Every structure is written in structure tokens, then in C-alpha cells.
Amino acid sequence: MSMVKLVNVRKSFGNLEVLKGVDLEIQPGEVVCIIGASGSGKSTMLRCLNHLERITDGEIYIEGELADKRENNKDLMKIDPVKVQTLCTDLGMVFQNFNLFPHLSVIDNVTIAPIIVKKADKNEIEKIALDLLKEVGLSDKKDEYPSRLSGGQQQRVAIARALAMDPKIMMFDEPTSALDPELVGEVLGTMRHLAEKGMTMIIVTHEIGFAREVADRVIFMDQGVICEQGTPEDVILNPKEERTKSFLNKIL
Amino acid sequence: MLNQTQLWAIFDGTVVTVEIAIVAIILGAFFGVIVALGRLSKNKVANAVSWFYIWFFRGTPLLLQLFIIYFAIPIIYLDSTGMTFNINPMVGAFIAFSLNSTAYLAEIIRAAIESIDSGQMEAAKALGMSYRQAMTKIVIPQTFKRLVAPVGNEFIMLLKDTSLVSTIALFDLLRTVKTMASSDGNWIYYVYAAAIYLFLTTIIQVAFDKIEKKLGVYERQGN
Numbered sequence: 284m285s286m287v288k289l290v291n292v293r294k295s296f297g298n299l300e301v302l303k304g305v306d307l308e309i310q311p312g313e314v315v316c317i318i319g320a321s322g323s324g325k326s327t328m329l330r331c332l333n334h335l336e337r338i339t340d341g342e343i344y345i346e347g348e349l350a351d352k353r354e355n356n357k358d359l360m361k362i363d364p365v366k367v368q369t370l371c372t373d374l375g376m377v378f379q380n381f382n383l384f385p386h387l388s389v390i391d392n393v394t395i396a397p398i399i400v401k402k403a404d405k406n407e408i409e410k411i412a413l414d415l416l417k418e419v420g421l422s423d424k425k426d427e428y429p430s431r432l433s434g435g436q437q438q439r440v441a442i443a444r445a446l447a448m449d450p451k452i453m454m455f456d457e458p459t460s461a462l463d464p465e466l467v468g469e470v471l472g473t474m475r476h477l478a479e480k481g482m483t484m485i486i487v488t489h490e491i492g493f494a495r496e497v498a499d500r501v502i503f504m505d506q507g508v509i510c511e512q513g514t515p516e517d518v519i520l521n522p523k524e525e526r527t528k529s530f531l532n533k534i535l
Numbered sequence: 536m537l538n539q540t541q542l543w544a545i546f547d548g549t550v551v552t553v554e555i556a557i558v559a560i561i562l563g564a565f566f567g568v569i570v571a572l573g574r575l576s577k578n579k580v581a582n583a584v585s586w587f588y589i590w591f592f593r594g595t596p597l598l599l600q601l602f603i604i605y606f607a608i609p610i611i612y613l614d615s616t617g618m619t620f621n622i623n624p625m626v627g628a629f630i631a632f633s634l635n636s637t638a639y640l641a642e643i644i645r646a647a648i649e650s651i652d653s654g655q656m657e658a659a660k661a662l663g664m665s666y667r668q669a670m671t672k673i674v675i676p677q678t679f680k681r682l683v684a685p686v687g688n689e690f691i692m693l694l695k696d697t698s699l700v701s702t703i704a705l706f707d708l709l710r711t712v713k714t715m716a717s718s719d720g721n722w723i724y725y726v727y728a729a730a731i732y733l734f735l736t737t738i739i740q741v742a743f744d745k746i747e748k749k750l751g752v753y754e755r756q757g758n
Contacts, residue, residue, distance in 0.1 A: 371661075382658035384655065384658070385754065395662075396663060400662065401663075448663060
């Protein structure tokens with residue numbers, strides 16, 4: 284059973300069609316990197332998966348369960364909102380701009396969602412949170428506020444925060460694009476570690492080197508459709524499509 | 536100098552002034568949050584009702600609102616039911632000032648909520664929080680620091696505007712000293728009143744500055 288499945292997904296913002304019929308299936312443990320120019324619909328696709336944006340047409344399945352089915356911007360199926368919320372918590376998300384909660388300490392950033400959404404026991408979740416912070420190398424920062432951390436540290440806290448909800452899939456939306464170059468490595472390191480542990484990951488990125496190294500599959504998106512996909516060797520080293528070639532030429 | 540009766544009269548007037556301002560700021564903040572959420576709501580009815588509320592109470596003079604509550608409503612009641620209905624002037628003042636400050640505070644709160652980066656709501660939703668949980672735990676707490684200065688402003692305005700209640704048979708600070716000044720032709724009472732107003736607004740200013748600093752702790756960068 285696939286972890287995530289998109290069937291003919293379309294998404295429009297007003298007259299602008301950003302996704303023009305995307306079909307995609309992701310298997311458990313798979314690490315998928317999505318590359319493509321700005322405006323190609325990569326981020327929108329991620330945001331549709333966890334309902335930050337609602338799709339205009341198509342179907343979304345999460346772990347085999349229908350999470351959304353729409354046509355012309357209208358629901359074709361009434362899906363229990365509680366069920367949708369539960370399915371969405373299986374999708375952890377890491378944002379380009381970290382979006383840590385600035386009024387909460389690092390440890391509280393990690394524990395707040397499990398406490399209020401999953402009604403987790405405070406002591407238990409704090410133990411888990413400390414382990415997660417240790418894993419991302421920040422246990423000594425647990426009582427700091429996010430404003431006192433570097434961008435790389437903030438992004439690693441954001442990864443720990445998403446992991447604290449015990450997601451089955453982690454989605455990364457250009458996680459290193461807002462970072463100073465010298466801080467990119469530490470975040471990619473944390474992500475590599477996560478991939479090695481078998482996490483299912485969907486990563487929208489411009490780090491082609493990283494994609495080559497960790498991805499099981501690379502997807503090149505262009506103008507709202509999946510233009511080419513395959514192993515990193517296929518897509519990055521031997522692209523078949525003209526559009527893929529010209530994109531890679533521009534950024535490499 | 537002031538004799539004891541005058542001293543107590545000024546004290547009582549000051550209490551009236553302070554009471555109205557405090558009741559209005561507290562009730563105004565409470566209902567202001569509700570009206571602000573109405574303005575931000577996607578529900579058309581909630582949106583229209585709160586828009587209309589703000590439009591009316593910001594768009595008409597506070598003095599007029601006070602008159603409507605204290606003078607007009609008892610007359611309307613008498614005309615429609617044939618029974619007399621007298622509103623206690625203090626209660627009337629509490630209601631009018633609270634309704635009015637609700638409108639102003641609602642706009643202050645709405646603007647503060649909208650000033651919080653939309654990524655905060657998205658991150659909260661991506662972590663599985665409902666709109667309500669995201670609002671109460673993530674977005675609204677971040678508005679507190681941004682609210683302190685404009686709410687302090689509103690509080691000071693309210694404190695001074697309480698002098699309008701002299702028109703509905705209440706002896707607030709200003710009316711008390713005015714009565715004294717006109718009875719013995721001495722202007723010094725106005726100086727006392729000014730000193731008391733300044734004393735009260737200074738307390739508010741200093742207290743709100745402190746609160747703002749305290750709430751801003753998490754925004755301080757570096758070591």
C-alpha cells in the first residue's frame with residue numbers, strides 16, 4: 284500500500300492553474316526529491332497533501348485512505364474532518380522559513396502539538412522531545428527561545444517538532460533555501476540521518492547534490508505537471524526530457 | 536487648601552473616573568476579542584455583524600451613545616410598555632464605555648492578529664491543530680506584546696473621556712472640581728484635577744511599559 288497517492292490532482296488559484304493533473308504514488312520508506320523551477324507547482328503539491336491548500340480537482344489518498352476528493356472546487360465526498368485531521372497528522376511538514384513558534388521555548392515548540400492535539404502526557408512527551416533534540420544535536424538549547432538560535436538550528440528544531448507528532452511521512456518544503464550557505468550542511472545532515480532510519484520523505488529542494496545522494500527517486504516538475512521521474516542517475520545525470528536538461532543546465 | 540469634605544469629594548470623583556475606565560477596558564478587551572474574531576471569520580453573518588458593530592460605535596460620539604443608553608432607552612421602554620425604567624447612571628456609564636471601547640479594541644486586536652505571520656497558523660495546522668487551538672495557543676499569545684502599547688493608549692483615552700459622565704448625573708473627578716471652582720471662584724481646583732489625571736495616566740504608562748518589556752522577552756536576540 285502506498286503512503287501517499289495523488290490521482291489527477293489539479294489546483295487553481297483564481298484563473299491561475301498551478302497543478303495541471305498530477306499523478307503520484309509514494310511507497311513506504313521511499314525518499315523522493317522534487318526539483319523544478321519556482322512556480323512549477325512543487326510546493327503547492329506538498330501543501331495540498333496536508334490540506335494547507337485544498338485541491339480543485341482530483342483525489343488524495345494517505346495510507347490508502349481517501350483524504351480528499353474534489354471536482355471544480357467542490358467536495359465530491361463528505362469526509363469526516365476529524366479523520367482528515369488525523370490523516371494529516373501522519374504528514375509532518377518542515378517549512379522554508381522554519382515557522383517556529385517564537386513565544387515558546389525550544390522544548391515547548393516540540394511538545395505543544397503532541398500535548399494539545401494528541402493529549403500526550405507532559406512528562407512522557409518531554410522525554411521524547413529531549414531525545415529528538417539530542418538526535419538533531421540541540422539538547423543544550425532546549426530552554427532557549429527560537430530568536431536566539433541560528434537559522435540552521437531553528438530548522439533542526441522544526442524537524443524535531445514535526446517528528447514529535449510521530450508522523451509516518453515527512454515533507455520538506457525547500458528546507459535549506461532560507462539558510463546562509465554555511466548552515467545548509469547541518470540541516471541536510473539531519474535529513475540524511477532521517478532518511479537512513481527509513482523515514483518516508485518528500486523533499487522539495489534546490490540542492491541537486493543532496494537529491495542525487497539520498498533520493499530513491501527524483502521528480503522534475505515543470506509548469507504544473509510531473510515532467511520526468513526516475514532514479515537520481517536517470518533524472519539528474521541522464522535526463523531524457525528537453526525541459527529537464529535545460530533546467531539542470533541552468534542550475535548546475 | 537482643601538477641607539476634608541472637599542478632599543473626600545475629590546477622592547470619590549476619582550474613584551468614579553477610575554472605576555469606569557477599568558470596567559470599560561476589561562469588558563472592552565473581552566468582547567473586543569470576540570468582535571475581532573468575528574471580523575476575521577469567514578462566516579458572512581459573523582463578519583457583517585462585527586463590521587456593523589464597529590462601524591456604529593466608532594462612527595458615533597461616545598457622548599451620544601451615553602445619551603442613548605441613559606436617556607433614550609428608558610423613554611423607548613416607557614413608550615412601548617407603559618412602565619418606567621430607570622437605569623442607574625453608573626451602570627449606564629459602564630455599559631456605554633464598554634460598548635465603545637469594545638469597538639476600538641476589536642480593531643486593535645484584529646490588526647494585531649493579522650500582523651502575525653501567516654506561517655504561524657500554517658505551522659500549527661500542519662501539526663494537526665484546529666483553527667481554535669492554533670488561535671488560542673499560537674497566534675493570540677503572540678499578539679500580546681503588540682497589543683500593550685495601543686491598549687495602553689485606549690486605557691488613557693478612556694480615563695480622560697470619563698469626564699463625559701458629568702452629563703448623566705455622575706460626579707466624576709472633573710465635574711467635582713468644576714463644582715468646587717465655581718462655588719468659590721478658585722482656579723486651583725483645576726490644578727489638583729490635572730495633577731490627579733497625570734498621576735493616574737503616569738501609573739498606566741509606566742505599568743504598560745513594564746508589561747511590554749516583560750512580554751517581549753522572547754524577541755530579544757543574541758547573548
